[in-house]
Amino acid sequence: MDFGFTREQLMFKKEVIRFARKEIVPRVQEHDLRGEFDVASFRKLGEFGILGLHFPESLGGGGADVVTTVLAGEALGEAGVDGGLTLAYGAHSFLCADTIFRHGTEDQRRCYIPKLASGEWIGCMGLSEPDAGSDVASMRTTAERRGDTYVLNGTKMWITNGPIADVAVVYAKTDPAQQHAGISAFIVEKGTPGFSAGPPLLKMGVRTSKTSELIFRDCVLPAANLLGKEGEGFLYAMQTVEWDRSALLAPFVGVTTYLLKKCSDYAKGRVQFGKPIGRFQAIKHKLADIRIFGEAARALVYRIAWCKDQGRPLNHLEAAVAKLFVGDWSLAVTNDAVTLHGGYGYTHEFDVERIFRDTRLAPIGGGTSEIQKMIISRLM
Amino acid sequence: MNFDFTTEDRALFEAVRQAAAGREGLPELLPALAYTGYLNPELSGTTLMGAMEALASLDPALFLGVEMSARLLGRALARWGSPAQRARWGAPLAQGTWIGALALSEQGMNVDNEPLATQARREGDGVRLEGAKSYVVNAPVADWIGVVGRLEDRPALFMVARDAPGLTVEAALRTLGTDGLPIAGLTLAAVRLPAAQVVLLTDDHLEVLRLWENQVLIAAALGMQAAALAQARDYAKAHRTGGRPIIAYQEVGFKLAEMLTLHQTSQLYAYRAAWAADRNAKEAQGLTWCAKVFCTEAAERVAGEALRILGGAGYQSGGAAEQAYRSAKYPQIAGTSTEIARVKIGDEALGYLN
Numbered sequence: 001m002d003f004g005f006t007r008e009q010l011m012f013k014k015e016v017i018r019f020a021r022k023e024i025v026p027r028v029q030e031h032d033l034r035g036e037f038d039v040a041s042f043r044k045l046g047e048f049g050i051l052g053l054h055f056p057e058s059l060g061g062g063g064a065d066v067v068t069t070v071l072a073g074e075a076l077g078e079a080g081v082d083g084g085l086t087l088a089y090g091a092h093s094f095l096c097a098d099t100i101f102r103h104g105t106e107d108q109r110r111c112y113i114p115k116l117a118s119g120e121w122i123g124c125m126g127l128s129e130p131d132a133g134s135d136v137a138s139m140r141t142t143a144e145r146r147g148d149t150y151v152l153n154g155t156k157m158w159i160t161n162g163p164i165a166d167v168a169v170v171y172a173k174t175d176p177a178q179q180h181a182g183i184s185a186f187i188v189e190k191g192t193p194g195f196s197a198g199p200p201l202l203k204m205g206v207r208t209s210k211t212s213e214l215i216f217r218d219c220v221l222p223a224a225n226l227l228g229k230e231g232e233g234f235l236y237a238m239q240t241v242e243w244d245r246s247a248l249l250a251p252f253v254g255v256t257t258y259l260l261k262k263c264s265d266y267a268k269g270r271v272q273f274g275k276p277i278g279r280f281q282a283i284k285h286k287l288a289d290i291r292i293f294g295e296a297a298r299a300l301v302y303r304i305a306w307c308k309d310q311g312r313p314l315n316h317l318e319a320a321v322a323k324l325f326v327g328d329w330s331l332a333v334t335n336d337a338v339t340l341h342g343g344y345g346y347t348h349e350f351d352v353e354r355i356f357r358d359t360r361l362a363p364i365g366g367g368t369s370e371i372q373k374m375i376i377s378r379l380m
Numbered sequence: 381m382n383f384d385f386t387t388e389d390r391a392l393f394e395a396v397r398q399a400a401a402g403r404e405g406l407p408e409l410l411p412a413l414a415y416t417g418y419l420n421p422e423l424s425g426t427t428l429m430g431a432m433e434a435l436a437s438l439d440p441a442l443f444l445g446v447e448m449s450a451r452l453l454g455r456a457l458a459r460w461g462s463p464a465q466r467a468r469w470g471a472p473l474a475q476g477t478w479i480g481a482l483a484l485s486e487q488g489m490n491v492d493n494e495p496l497a498t499q500a501r502r503e504g505d506g507v508r509l510e511g512a513k514s515y516v517v518n519a520p521v522a523d524w525i526g527v528v529g530r531l532e533d534r535p536a537l538f539m540v541a542r543d544a545p546g547l548t549v550e551a552a553l554r555t556l557g558t559d560g561l562p563i564a565g566l567t568l569a570a571v572r573l574p575a576a577q578v579v580l581l582t583d584d585h586l587e588v589l590r591l592w593e594n595q596v597l598i599a600a601a602l603g604m605q606a607a608a609l610a611q612a613r614d615y616a617k618a619h620r621t622g623g624r625p626i627i628a629y630q631e632v633g634f635k636l637a638e639m640l641t642l643h644q645t646s647q648l649y650a651y652r653a654a655w656a657a658d659r660n661a662k663e664a665q666g667l668t669w670c671a672k673v674f675c676t677e678a679a680e681r682v683a684g685e686a687l688r689i690l691g692g693a694g695y696q697s698g699g700a701a702e703q704a705y706r707s708a709k710y711p712q713i714a715g716t717s718t719e720i721a722r723v724k725i726g727d728e729a730l731g732y733l734n
């Protein structure tokens with residue numbers, strides 16, 4: 001066994017942290033307060049090479065392995081980048097772009113991947129629906145084949161980057177009589193007649209990511225916009241789980257390191273009863289719990305990444321374990337971080353309050369904790 | 381990076397399981413384990429942690445007896461003893477012919493590792509040792525007890541024979557869990573030892589001993605988790621109510637999912653801390669405290685949940701989950717206690733640790 005990173009990986013991580021601290025973090029609080037997507041920061045992620053890190057260089061990517069890609073996500077969290085931007089990045093690069101890369105034709109790859117890797121275009125992925133979240137196979141959006149076209153009808157819900165996306169990967173039923181086997185994937189560009197996005201939803205956290213409905217009313221797509229094969233859509237959606245349990249969880253690991261530093265610094269400076277509160281054991285206890293969570297989460301997340309680098313099929317049990325652990329345990333830790341800051345922690349003055357709100361998504365998005373428990377208990 | 385054990389690692393784990401199967405006492409078990417290479421003092425890192433986990437999963441109490449003897453005392457002698465001391469004690473401990481005990485901790489924990497109260501003074505060609513230790517695993521059955529104390533302000537390991545004049549081993553304590561593990565307090569009143577029975581140590585050595593002890597307790601916690609989880613899982617799949625196996629009910633199945641999550645997370649924690657210990661002792665110390673807090677608290681939770689799933693069947697004495705539940709307090713209290721560990725992890729984050 002070897003839990004170490006290579007020198008190059010560690011140097012790259014440092015570079016990402018330095019870049020993010022300088023170019024992105026200074027504007028995070030302001031954008032969160034206003035609930036605005038920071039498009040300039042997003043583009044900078046593209047320029048720096050993060051958005052397309054794992055794609056081949058021939059398509060404008062960085063040619064990085066999975067562990068390095070996940071490390072970039074951890075670095076963003078560690079630098080203090082907010083959960084909204086890292087979610088926007090995750091949905092864009094992994095749920096949208098990677099699905100096109102993996103299942104698209106050569107033409108589709110060449111058409112979309114370079115633009116998505118650079119950040120010129122923004123991508124999103126529409127799977128969930130108002131009445132089909134956890135039970136996603138019961139989706140009602142349909143794609144009816146008519147000659148050389150597909151006609152889409154239905155509504156997608158809670159779609160990250162929905163209102164700002166240039167291109168969407170959308171799942172719809174080509175065979176409504178079937179459950180999983182009736183689902184197919186499509187590429188839908190902004191401006192396609194019959195396709196629109198709803199207004200941004202107001203959210204408690206990850207406020208700098210824009211979330212909305214995607215609405216399809218007799219939206220006519222050329223048959224060439226089918227992604228992969230008819231009836232395999234559910235499989236493709238499930239394949240993004242590998243990224244969801246590694247790259248999308250990685251920022252939470254990084255955030256823990258960030259919090260530990262923030263909280264320690266605060267505890268050393270804040271004096272009560274004549275001494276820094278860091279001298280009280282109850283405060284040390286909270287700091288310890290933050291570290292204990294972070295180290296545990298790190299190993300779980302990189303196990304998924306490393307296995308993917310080895311070309312192994314996803315171990316669904318291990319993936320669900322990682323998601324369940326990070327989802328459920330991160331809440332207590334961010335909660336403690338707010339308490340440790342006392343009244344200040346409750347204000348927008350200190351970003352622990354935002355981190356607490358951002359993290360609340362962890363046990364919901366990408367498959368709730370209950371669904372993870374369902375998967376694990378079935379696989380036991 | 382590599383999250384896999386090697387083929388040789390796995391072969392060792394299997395050999396350990398086979399050697400331990402059906403063997404109940406240390407005199408029988410230790411030589412059988414020695415034959416597999418398990419007691420080799422050179423064994424370390426993730427290989428050692430995986431092997432310890434394999435043994436602890438079979439019987440956490442017996443495992444602790446093995447470790448206190450061959451690993452803690454045996455490895456200390458193998459690393460820090462003179463050639464003569466290695467030959468005299470290290471070899472028989474590694475071969476499993478002698479049973480050893482290590483008396484390190486003293487009454488009353490402390491965060492700052494205050495000097496040990498057990499003290500020796502030079503007297504003639506040897507030393508004269510005075511002190512007391514409260515909870516010493518194997519003390520009632522050990523051939524040799526390694527007592528850690530100070531000699532003229534320097535830490536030292538004193539090798540005291542079980543029948544040495546002045547050594548009193550109290551009656552074995554009755555304990556909450558770890559059934560069958562002999563534990564007793566001891567007092568040392570003017571115990572005279574020749575210089576050949578003194579191994580001089582440094583404060584760094586004491587830190588290493590504490591790290592080893594914590595690693596052993598982490599492995600014990602993994603073993604308790606594994607045993608309790610396996611019993612609960614098998615029962616939940618086999619036991620039916622309302623026409624379904626109870627694992628099909630979310631109240632049961634989801635508990636098992638949480639238990640498995642705690643167990644897998646604990647395993648990775650333990651392996652990673654063990655891996656770090658082979659590379660950078662300073663960094664490993666903090667990670668080992670983290671792993672110990674997590675794994676030992678998880679052991680109690682996993683065992684507790686297992687008992688709920690097992691219903692009345694689990695409440696009867698003798699089951700793996702029931703034993704794990706009673707034993708799970710041990711690794712939290714012993715070594716660097718959960719409380720002290722959290723304080724130290726916090727101190728490390730704050731830069732208060734020197």
Ligand SMILES: Cc1cc2nc3c(=O)[nH]c(=O)nc-3n(C[C@H](O)[C@H](O)[C@H](O)COP(=O)(O)OP(=O)(O)OC[C@H]3O[C@@H](n4cnc5c(N)ncnc54)[C@H](O)[C@@H]3O)c2cc1C
Nearest residue numbers: 125126127128132133134158159160364365366367368370
């Ligand atoms: C900020 C945000 C961003 C998102 N981004 C995207 C995106 O980009 N693309 C996308 O497709 N989706 C996205 N989602 C949707 C997300 O994946 C779903 O919200 C999630 O899968 C849960 O579905 P739901 O909200 O319908 O909850 P429901 O499925 O209605 O669940 C409600 C509650 O019931 C529980 N529950 C459900 N079924 C069971 C069961 N069988 N047993 C026990 N408990 C059960 C759930 O765990 C939950 O607690 C996003 C959501 C949010 C909040």
Ligand SMILES: Cc1cc2nc3c(=O)[nH]c(=O)nc-3n(C[C@H](O)[C@H](O)[C@H](O)COP(=O)(O)OP(=O)(O)OC[C@H]3O[C@@H](n4cnc5c(N)ncnc54)[C@H](O)[C@@H]3O)c2cc1C
Nearest residue numbers: 482483484485487488489491515516517714715717719720
């Ligand atoms: C079954 C068993 C077997 C053992 N086997 C061995 C062995 O083989 N060899 C060996 O050397 N030792 C052994 N020990 C000893 C063990 O490692 C501890 O040293 C000992 O149990 C702690 O001392 P105490 O019981 O007096 O607890 P105390 O120090 O009195 O602690 C009581 C409680 O207060 C907490 N506490 C104490 N001080 C602080 C502080 N400053 N800040 C915060 N919290 C604090 C503790 O965590 C604990 O919860 C064993 C212990 C047990 C229970």
